[in-house]
Amino acid sequence: MGRKKIDEDLNLAPFIGLFSLLVCMLLVTAVWLRLSVLSSNIDNVTSSDSPSPENNEKKVSLVVTLMDRYIEMAEDTRKVRVDYVQNDEGKEIVNRPQLTQVLEGWRDRHPKRKDVILNTENSVPYKHMITTFDTLVGEGWHDVGVNTQ
Amino acid sequence: MSGVKGSFRRLIESPGYHIRPKYDLKFLRERKMGDGKKEASEILQITSLIDVFSMLVIFLLLNFSTSGEAFFVSKDLTLPESKHGNQMKSLALITVTKEVVFFDAANIGGVPVHIEERDPNMPTLRAKLDEIKRLKSQINPNKPFKGEVNISADQDIPILYVKRVMTALISSGWSGINFATTGAAAARTPAQDE
Numbered sequence: 001m002g003r004k005k006i007d008e009d010l011n012l013a014p015f016i017g018l019f020s021l022l023v024c025m026l027l028v029t030a031v032w033l034r035l036s037v038l039s040s041n042i043d044n045v046t047s048s049d050s051p052s053p054e055n056n057e058k059k060v061s062l063v064v065t066l067m068d069r070y071i072e073m074a075e076d077t078r079k080v081r082v083d084y085v086q087n088d089e090g091k092e093i094v095n096r097p098q099l100t101q102v103l104e105g106w107r108d109r110h111p112k113r114k115d116v117i118l119n120t121e122n123s124v125p126y127k128h129m130i131t132t133f134d135t136l137v138g139e140g141w142h143d144v145g146v147n148t149q
Numbered sequence: 150m151s152g153v154k155g156s157f158r159r160l161i162e163s164p165g166y167h168i169r170p171k172y173d174l175k176f177l178r179e180r181k182m183g184d185g186k187k188e189a190s191e192i193l194q195i196t197s198l199i200d201v202f203s204m205l206v207i208f209l210l211l212n213f214s215t216s217g218e219a220f221f222v223s224k225d226l227t228l229p230e231s232k233h234g235n236q237m238k239s240l241a242l243i244t245v246t247k248e249v250v251f252f253d254a255a256n257i258g259g260v261p262v263h264i265e266e267r268d269p270n271m272p273t274l275r276a277k278l279d280e281i282k283r284l285k286s287q288i289n290p291n292k293p294f295k296g297e298v299n300i301s302a303d304q305d306i307p308i309l310y311v312k313r314v315m316t317a318l319i320s321s322g323w324s325g326i327n328f329a330t331t332g333a334a335a336a337r338t339p340a341q342d343e
Contacts, residue, residue, distance in 0.1 A: 012195055016198065016199065016202070019199065019202035019205075019206060020202070023205050023206060026205075026209030026212075027209060030212040030213065031213070033331070035222075035228070035237045036332055037234050037235055037237045037238075037299060037330065038231055038234050039235060040326045040327070120308045121308075122309035122312065124308050125305055125306070126303065126308050126311055130230075130304070130330055133231075134232055134234070134330070138233040146315065146326070148315045
């Protein structure tokens with residue numbers, strides 16, 4: 001007696017239909033450009049102009065100033081200069097490692113502080129400010145007040 | 150029928166293979182029907198197709214965003230990169246270029262706002278910012294106005310152009326200024342944000 005031959009092939013047509021639909025839907029909703037934001041703390045700048053009413057202890061001002069040729073990192077009167085460096089393409093960029101090194105020193109001396117004032121000269125490229133801002137946030141200085149003067 | 154080679158005429162015949170090309174591929178037909186020694190395979194090999202689809206689905210699932218927000222950046226604008234940014238929220242967007250400043254926002258009534266400002270003192274932008282602030286304060290009188298805005302600017306423009314916009318924003322009471330950057334938002338713990 002001959003037995004009826006079993007069709008061992010899977011019916012893949014529904015899978016292909018489902019995958020096609022998934023691919024179309026995901027292509028439409030895919031995020032091709034990932035954006036993020038760095039939030040500035042305006043209150044930090046405004047409050048720094050007036051003495052803190054909570055305590056009379058002198059608060060050390062931590063100010064990062066972007067100049068045309070270098071970054072000046074001031075801890076009250078103590079100032080450190082961080083020069084810009086050139087990348088492989090010959091473009092001027094912020095020296096992140098040196099900046100991080102100075103910030104680590106600040107962190108050791110001011111472990112609880114999170115506020116920094118960021119000043120910039122008008123001719124400095126916007127990307128330098130963002131790179132500095134990003135480095136500050138990455139090192140735990142989340143309250144960055146950008147001075148608009 | 151007479152035009153097809155290899156076929157022969159019958160008065161009564163059972164319906165069967167009836168696609169008649171110019172040349173009847175008799176041997177192939179016989180193999181497909183199982184008449185020949187070897188059976189020709191008629192199943193398409195779609196395993197590789199499913200593999201490709203699977204890879205595509207996995208790749209696209211990784212790029213899937215549940216935030217439901219779409220942000221459009223002009224192709225002439227190159228945003229600076231960051232590594233430690235927060236997730237971008239849907240707020241009013243100010244695009245800064247050397248020539249012009251664009252302001253786009255969904256107004257309170259749902260009417261979209263679009264402004265092009267070319268004056269360095271930004272009188273039109275200031276007026277619109279004041280108007281939006283006044284309207285929002287009227288709608289929610291007990292809630293303090295927290296003017297939040299995203300600023301997108303080309304990475305190579307001098308900071309002066311961004312400062313002008315920031316000055317206009319602060320003087321109009323918009324203090325929540327966020328700088329848009331490229332790069333995935335870093336995962337931040339609530340303790341870090343405090």
